[in-house]
Amino acid sequence: MAWDTDDGRIDIDYNSRLVRTFSNFFPSTVPEDSQSAPPDYDFKVPPSQTWDIKLNLVIQVVGSRGDVQPFIALGCELQKYGHRIRLATHDMFASFVRKAGLEFYPIGGDPASLMAYMVKNPSLMPSMKTMMSGEIGRKRQMVAEMLSGCWDSCILPDTLTDEPFVADAIIANPPSFAHVHCAQALGIPVHLMFTMPWSATRAFPHPLANLSNVDGDHAAANYLSYHVVEWMTWQGLGDVINDWRESIQLEPINLLDGPALAKMLRVPFTYCWSPALVPKPRDWPEYIDVCGFFFRDTPKYTPKSDLADFLAAGPPPVYIGFGSIVLDDPAKMLATILEAVKISGVRAIISKGWSELGGDAGENIYYIGDCPHEWLFPRMAAVVHHGGAGTTACGIKNGIPTLVCPFFGDQPFWGHMIASAGAGPEPLAPRDMTGITLAEAIRFLIRDETKAAAMAIAQRMESEEGVRAAVDSFHRHLPVEMMKCDLIPDQPAAWIVKSGRKQIKMSKMAVEVITSQRSGLRKDLKTYQSKPITIEPTRWDPLSGGASAVLATSMDLTGCITGMVTQPIKVYGDEKRRQNRADAIGALVDGQRLDVPDLKSSGASIRTTTSTNSRRSERSAGGQAALAGVKSIVNFAPKALKGMTVDIPMAITEGLRTAPRHYGDNVRDNGKVTGVGSGFAVAGKTFAWGMIDGISGVVVQPYKEGKKSGASGVATGLGRGLAGLATKTGAGMFGMFAYPAAGIAKSVRSAVYSRTRKLVEAQRGAEGQWMAEHQKWSASEVAALMEKFDALGSQDGRRAKGKAKQ
Incomplete structure (x- = not known):
């Protein structure tokens, strides 16, 4: 059993039935290289270096002044490499951030209120008095506001100068919660940085966990403590995060995958403490770094x-x-x-x-x-x-x-x-x-x-130079070649266009220059994702996978019925909060409201600032609330169809495909389904390899195991081979239907739910126009860029260039 103490740490009884059951989902063995003693301290300051690509970086931070201050130091160091830095945090830190020379974006939330709440209710499970007072609802609403603010910080213009900004990469501390989801919506890299351990290790327990009744199995208990804390955190905020994901047109994340997204996606992590105090555990992978504390330059201060x-x-x-x-x-x-x-x-x-x-x-x-x-x-x-x-x-x-x-x-x-x-x-x-x-x-x-x-x-x-080491860590984990514009290498790619036989990655600036000469290319532009993120439900086996998919579909259908009442209430409240936040952002600068263009063409109204718009928004909220009730019941049939033709078959197929992992066999990665084409491609690979591996395994597995363990190994290998024959060939056959169906569903969803994509396209286009206005190109520079564009278009591009000369 696990329960919360009054110091904000979770008291975990390692011998309780609940914790023992929970531990079955995670490895309990300690690898040979697991840390029994700290490694020798050997810290090397990274050499000074230049960086070619100049990025728009948003740093998302939730916390107190002490949490924000290290990231100000980080932002100032990143500026030295030519990056444009926006620090997105609570409104009260606007002056603190801007005085350091960084752009600021308000995400809402009141750190003083959060701190007071934590002192009174330090545990993850608050007191009954707190729940009865409605404080929980207010804090969950605050988290929802900050999630929306973090998304806005990735795509909206600067609130002070109105200069367009679309993020090329995200740096965030884990409590900001929006990081991975914003990166998924934009298809850009994300890098987490934090001042306390947040990645599972056997070296020490989670800082928020108190372990008891471990009975000597400390390594496994330490490792498990991270998953318990993550799981309990997701229980409290998972529905808030999924509601917000829906608002930016991302699919919901299930109960088991939500707490482990960073690990599943191998998100780079940099820890901002000194290895002289806490060395990096030996069981952390290479994409996790410990770089040293972040220190800003000593500020000038004259004492009274x-x-x-x-x-x-x-x-x-x-x-x-x-x-x-x-x-x-x-x-x-x-x-x-x-x-x-x-x-x-x-x-x-x-x-x-x-x-x-x-x-x-x-x-x-x-x-x-x-x-x-x-x-x-x-x-x-x-x-x-x-x-x-x-x-x-x-x-x-x-x-x-x-x-x-x-x-x-x-x-x-x-x-x-x-x-x-x-x-x-x-x-x-x-x-x-x-x-x-x-x-x-x-x-x-x-x-x-x-x-x-x-x-x-x-x-x-x-x-140690923690800030410099963190910048080196951030740069080292970026997919550099995927991010570079093919025409202007020091700018990040934001668009992709087909020229001849090749797809060309183009920056916002390159698109403006090229389309100024060939306006017809603009219709062929597609938003480019330098780091696509695909989040699929984890399926352990065909039985539990199929059962969970059936349960999820049943809950969705039940939600459609109850949503006739609940959705209008929710939508009306969300619209009112969005309007309140828009008014707050508008009033942030010198007490004056700041107008931002309304991007109705992209399907998203960013914010309004006049009293007329406020009254219009009031009427709009009521209309959208009424429409939400109608949509809820209309969605019943599509959700039922999707569950029966996509979700349940996919769950069974993925369960069959991954089942061999449970008895020590290898599982092939046949790629991700992102649309119709990839759906058929994955189906073909899964069928072909499923048949090959399944049939050959009946012979290969007994041979391999027999060489290791003799006659008993032959029996074990035969059992594995027969199990593989059922699971691998089964996955291949089920996959012939499931993967194409999933690909069609994703393509349809992408076409129907296009508001977020259009918003990103509109904002990238606006930034490109703004850049073109502020960076004039000479005729010779334009001609050189056009020549490079044509040269990249392979033979078809060169032929087009020859015809133009004639």
Whole structure:
């Protein structure tokens, strides 16, 4: 059984029936190279390098100021390579981002509200009081708003300058949730970066998990803890994410696949902590990197005279502060801090933080407001804080002994890492904190041994350049050749057009130049995807696969009936929230509303800002709500047809195809079904190889196993061969119908649900026009580009060029 504690971490009883059953879905054996001890520390700073392709990069971040700040440093470094950087995060950080010289896009959400909610309800499963208050619904609505904001950040113009922007790649932290889905809708690369472990490993448990009753099987328990946390998170937000996916015309993701998308798709991951503190586990694949903490340049700061006087008046003080944590009882916390300072006999600087701690300042107390930690911490004897990754990094970098007082989430993880290195005592949770316990921890901090341990970590970190290493990681994992424009190599491809016998990848700028000379080509342009993402349901075997498909179809049909009532309510609420967000974005810049062209030609109304449009939107919301009820019941017949002719046959076919994996046999990858053509191609390959492998396996499998294990191996091999004969040939025969049907369904869906695609096309076209207006080409440059275009069109292109000369 798994349940939640009050520190935001999941308490997992490894011997419970639920967890043991859950573990059957994941490997439990530990590979020979699994990490039993940390690898030797060997960190090399990547050499300075240039980068050819200049990309539009959107960085999506959800969290507090401490979560946003490292990505500002990353964005500034990426700008040096010629990329255009947009940081999409909460509205309140607009000035913080823009002052750093980056573009900002508001995604909504209130980090202060989220932080207060986490302090009051730190567990993944909130209290009954919270559920009764309606707070859960408000937070889920906030997540829905942020998902929509993240999508807007990929395709909408800048809210300040109105300059068009369509993302060529996405960088995101996992709590932004929209990353993979936005990348799928656009067909572009996505790269995750985070300050805490989020990828399953046997080296240590998930930072949000407390394991009990492990009985020595720690490696398997650690690995399982990641899947439990991911699964529980998806339970709370999966329906919100799927509703939003539907709004951008993506198909829903099922219960088992949702939590594991990043692993299934092998999404590159960069972890932003020092390997001197937490080395990369040996069981992480090559597409996961640990690069070092992200540090910005030390900001210029001139202290107030009274702060300078306080620092000069005695020995270095101890910093005590909890940053963006919104305390439930600030007065009680302050009293505890003051008592501890008095008992330990130290001087202290107390940060007011978001909870506005403050009171009468004695001789040994100074209350400080907003002050850069980069400037302040080197002047401290020790630091006491909540354990945010950024605050932790700043203290450790400067060799400052650290006490973490964790409130929730990954904060205990960092506290334990510091304690295991000897740079501070074990974490002191606020619920266990008294004046005496805090004073004891402070005395531990000011020991010479603690200072020496902290300095040892800092010395090992001196060679690290986390931001540069992260940029190198990001560039290294990009599909460079797939992204390059064939005509202008330093620009990313956004369109594809057929010229002669070859398809040519073209950037937004190249399309404007070429079509200015040959306008007829514009009708042949197709949106290009440099990194197509296909998400298909995982099928373990034909029985469970078929049963799950039948159940899903039944639920869809039930939803069509109940949707006559529920869909109008949902659609009306969504339209109202969308309008409220549009008004908020419009009012963001200097209190003035900013108009953005209404792209009705693309089938999507981005936002409106006038009172007339607001009234029109009110009427439109009512009309769309009524239409939603009608659509719900009309969809009954198509969903039933799709379930019987596509979903259920595909589930059985894929279950048969993947079944051999359960008894150790290889499973062929015959490609993905993306449309009619690929459907027939996959069907042909599956049938051919299914028959070949299935029939030959009756002979080959006994021979292979017999060589390994003798007579008993022959029997085992014969069993595998007969099983393969049934599953592989069965997949081939079922696939002859299932794959083409799935391909036809996908092609029909692509033709019918074209609003998102048309929106992307319209926005890419708008950006291309804007680029052409701001970058004039001479006649000779245009002629050279046309000549290159014709040369790429193979013989047909060269013949066309010859006729033009004649």
